[in-house]
Amino acid sequence: MKCNAFMNDMVRSELEDIVGVEHVSTRESDKITYGVDYFWISRMWADKGQRPPQADYILHPGTAQEISKILKVANYYKIPVHTWGGGSGSQGGALPMAGGIILDMKRMNKLIEFDEESRTITAETGMIFQQLEWLANEHGYSTMHIPSCLTCGTIGGALAHRGIGIMSTKYGKIDDMCINMEIVLPNGDIMNTLPVPKHAAGPDLNQIFIGSEGTLGIITKATFKLFEQPENRQFRGFMFPNMTAGLSAGRDIMQKLKPSILRLYDEAETISIIKKIIGVEKKGSFMNLALEGDKRIVDIEMEIVRDIVAKYDGEDMGFEYGEKWYENRITFFYPGNIMEIPQMFGTMDTVADFKNIEKIYWAMKNAIESNFPGVRFIAHCSHWYEWGTMIYDRFIMDNPPQDPEEAIRLHNQIWNTGVRAAMENGGVINDHHGIGLKLSRLMKEQYGPAMQVLEGLKKTLDPNGIMNPYKLGL
Amino acid sequence: MNIIVCIKLVPSVMNLTMDQEYVMQRDRVVQVINPADEAALEAALRLKGNGSVTVITMGKPSGDDELRSLLARGVDRAVLITDKAFAGADTYATARTLSVAVNSLGNNLEDFDLILCGRRAIDGETGQVPPELAILLKLPFVTNITKINFNQGKIVCSRRLEEGIEELELGTPAILSLCEYSYPLRLATILGLQKARRMQIITLSREMLGLKKEECGLKGSPTRVRRITGQPQGIRNVTIAKNIDEGIARLSELIAEVPL
């Protein structure tokens, strides 16, 4: 006997009235599908044949107005709302942990404006980012947001967790690229951030919603910068005697120039890369760098890079590796190439200033390798800033526990240990994957008293707490 | 006619791929029915008339789905001989286990007229099981067959040898081994798949066959692998012609160099 009587159907018809019958689903196939995103735990759970966390209603809205009405209904009944883009997030940010509504944004995928004069492009946020990039390419431009999930995630997804692309070192993160946004607030009001981000009319509201992971509102439209395709792109590989030298050289380069790509690998990762390039094992720390733009400038910049590298005993390894890496940059993510269940793995992705970064690297490596036998730790620095860099540090365990609940516990312990080691040494727990469900519990530790600012925003904007519960520590 | 077909599940060669270093990747290989066994099975399905076709395979219990797909193609009965004790069997131990299984089926159920096998499996490539099985069952045999007909109580078949095709005749019961592709195997029908869902796969273990441990598997095998060594995969240092004209000139040189 069902004890919820006919309330389910009453809500369902109300929602159907907003978006149309064909855009509301309670199909089992949908419920299973939306319960598994790219988060390791959700995948492991499905691998064990366990039913995933399920939503009650899956909605495919077509306009911001429809979303506005949906949020009003959700507030009235106090139904949780989980916004879903591509579902390719690795932090479990889109999972319908509290049941209720999944709001799949992908039907809102229209190009709204291409402004060649201002060199911007505006689109609905349900568009898969690759589509936006292709639209830019059609006119000879690029958004220069080229993450590994380019083909998987949506515009909204990239904004919601403050994503980053492989060219970020020159062109910036998504928050540097976004000009303005349209947002549906939890109470159903549709607001716009100011037309341009650089102003002195108070704080930049874009930066409150970028990275809010669907907890403060739903981004429905966004405008981005467009860049000219570079006339010239030059790759160069360098081998440093150790990670310390590599980091110093990287810092020096960043404080003088703007490479588009700068990747520095730790000794564990270097060994396998170098073996692929020259066929023999060689110890050290490998750097892959790209400079791009007007050829005359790039030539000069490359000379400067060489001078800097020489200062830190770096050895020139030629351009072949870089070009090959660029060509195959996403092939790593296809099945058969990437780490797969039943392995347990995670990318800790810590960001810090140059003063602390190396200390953090060693602290995390030691904490994980000494506490968890059978766990490997490899890392590289792939996104650089003038003041610091991030560590893309991965742990891999080939034989995790068979029992799914035990596996979850171990997974969370490894994360706690690694991330706490980072925080204790002045690092920030995440650079560009987001918080989601995975790191939610650690947000208060990270923020301290500053957390009340986020909590205050949450309380004011979403008093019923319906927006993506359990995520982002809110 | 009542026919027994012995089949083996083998790693699919078509699915073998190489990684970037040109090393064969084995983890993605799936098990398929050995191509020559497919031919034997199709020949059996065509010859059976009012009789029956029984498929026997020795292997891992995971072969269940593959056997079911054979039931869906018109096989009447599928027998899976599976037991940890059978692991590591060489051809002689395999033939011995199969012969005991065949005898047990013959006693319990209707007798058989013909046993068909593939001429060899693409993994081991020995082709020794059919003759060994024939001797153990005291039956005449012919290997490497490309065509079989049944004519007035006689089997008429073509056998491929290095120097040509032999036409042969023999009586039943007998064991015949067929060449791959001689009879392309039909697909499953929808009706067959529906029927197959409800059919039982007969599973036989060592004990059920009354075999002693030392008669089967690694223990019952006269031959033993002492060592396995890798072999270079044959990568060569290729020179690519700068243009087609250069390529053509080099090709002419190469052909002229071959002593004929």
Added chain:
Amino acid sequence: MMSQNSKKHTEACRFCWMCRHLCPVGLTTGREVNTPRAKALLLSMVDRGEKFDKDIAQAMYECVLCGSCTNDCVTGFDPTIFIREARTMAAVEDLLPKAVEEIITNISNTGNIYGVQKPKYTGTAAKAEVLLYIGEVAACKQPTLVTAIMSLLKKADIPFTVLEEEPASATFLGDLIGFVEEVRIQAKDCANAINTSGAKTVVVLDSYEATTMKQRYPEWNCTINADVVTATSFIAGLIEEGKLVPKKITGEVTYHDDSRLARDLDEHEPVRNIIKAMGLNLQEMFLNRRMAKCCGSELLKAYAPELAALTAEGRWEDVNRTTADTLVVVSPQVMNVMGAKVPSAKQIKDLYVLLDQAC
């Protein structure tokens, strides 16, 4: 009951997000279930004990089998393998969507998906070296296309035969219920009919059917003794040999590569050569050749017209972003699917009709 091969592909695809941006259905519905990973996930869950029900079966039919995902996969996985096999499962378990069942009934009654008497066409000779295989879509729905290509063959002095009773090619049945013996038997009958004609070359009008004959028939041991060629490459060849000399016409057109020519047969240039020969200015869509976005198919239109309308609109959006006012197509299926959704500022023309007017 899924084959090991199918399982290998579902296990690989279930947690892979890389090709979803290419799915013509997913791009327009925005539904997560319309991605290759979702279909693989569902089937992998079925393999782990989840019930294969009407709902999951339905999901397997929300796919055009266009092969964009397969084409994208750098590690060689192919979602169409398990989608097709899941359709077989749906047929076996009596879980076919009603609309699909109706089409299967049509095929068993009349040999074509429409359930109508297929119109008859006659060639210029009873036993010519060239056999024109018209196919059910063109025969039933695109008579002008058939007339145009026949007229072109006559103008080029190519005697040709059309089978009096043209058997089905098994293309549609194979897409509906997967590659089962019933489908192979249909293919075998078709191959036999073609072989009996004694033709040396079979010119196949519908690229879907050409693909089946060229790529599936050999797998199923249904050998066609003649060379199977697509109508597009055959006609392009006639122009190249000077047997057809088109007059120049002016205009700006764009061309949609259908899935089979684009990805399975890898045939991209013949049509472009024909367009150039007529002096038309070809404006390429950004996604062309192997990357062309599928516009739907006649089969999808037959069992899920609303979905086919969406996929067609999706492709028209790409057309709309070009400066061309005319979309040129060569496939009777594309003509039917795209032709049903022409935006007001654009028009759609069949290449053979255009060429026939120019010759």
Added chain:
Amino acid sequence: MITSNDIWVIGDKQIKYDLALLSKAHSMAEVCAGKVFAVMLYETDPDYCIRAGADEVYLLQGLEKIADDAAIAHALASLLRENRPGTVLFQATVRGRAIAPAVAALLSTGLTADCIDLKMEESGLLLQKRPALGDSIIAEIVCDKLRPQMATVRPGVLEDPTFQEKRTGKVSIIPIEINALVTKTGFMPAQSSELLSEAKIIIAGGVGIGSREGFEYLREIALQIGGCVGASRAAVDAGYAPYTWQIGQTGIAVKPNLYIAVGISGAVHHLVGMNASDYIVAINRDAKAPILQYADYAIVGEWRHILEQWFLSYQERKVCI
């Protein structure tokens, strides 16, 4: 009678390979202090066998027309039971690979198929090497508890026979009577142009050839230059070429002086059938096709254009000469 360390070689039809096997047996017999016996199933000059290394020759009479391999096996088995040699070697021909397992089963002993190398230990234990899993590994196999130890040996893998002019040996003629259950009613010899295994030049085509007509063209060229034409499995499956042309794991393994792979992508099962060739040329329009890695020389482009151009130059040269 105790098993000896003698080696018996069963000769079956191809004298060249039989003599090579006898020479190999001779050098192995020296290691384990055994004798070499040649058992010839066909009429031949026993003197050759002795000069190649046999100490004794048995000429079995009356088997020429017998097609019943089981019956032949019975005859051989009784001979072996009487003499109890330590080792029995067969050719890995179709017939050898049918008779040998039957003999092994009759003697309840082990048999290793298709060996590419043999090594005798002093104790008389035979190390049998054979490739497996697509020739990617070599397995060393022994039959350590039972005798005789038996193997079939791949024709053509051994060194040519060495003849010692002054060797002598005993020759016995043994008439065999057989009640054959299998009778031969006809025979159709294979065409010589299809003798791929013997060819010095092979032009092999893949699906890239695209049609049967394309393969006819390849064959024409092959005939002109005194070579043979082969095909990949994919091309055979596509119906472009007959099965007898198939080179690879499920077809024929070849090792010509020059192998020209045209329009072949280089699937593993093809590679294992041809990568023993002395020199490999790949002609392919795809510069990334795996076959290129396995070739010594590669020409990237449309095969038809390349071969036609080459053929023109070839004919011109012929005229000049």
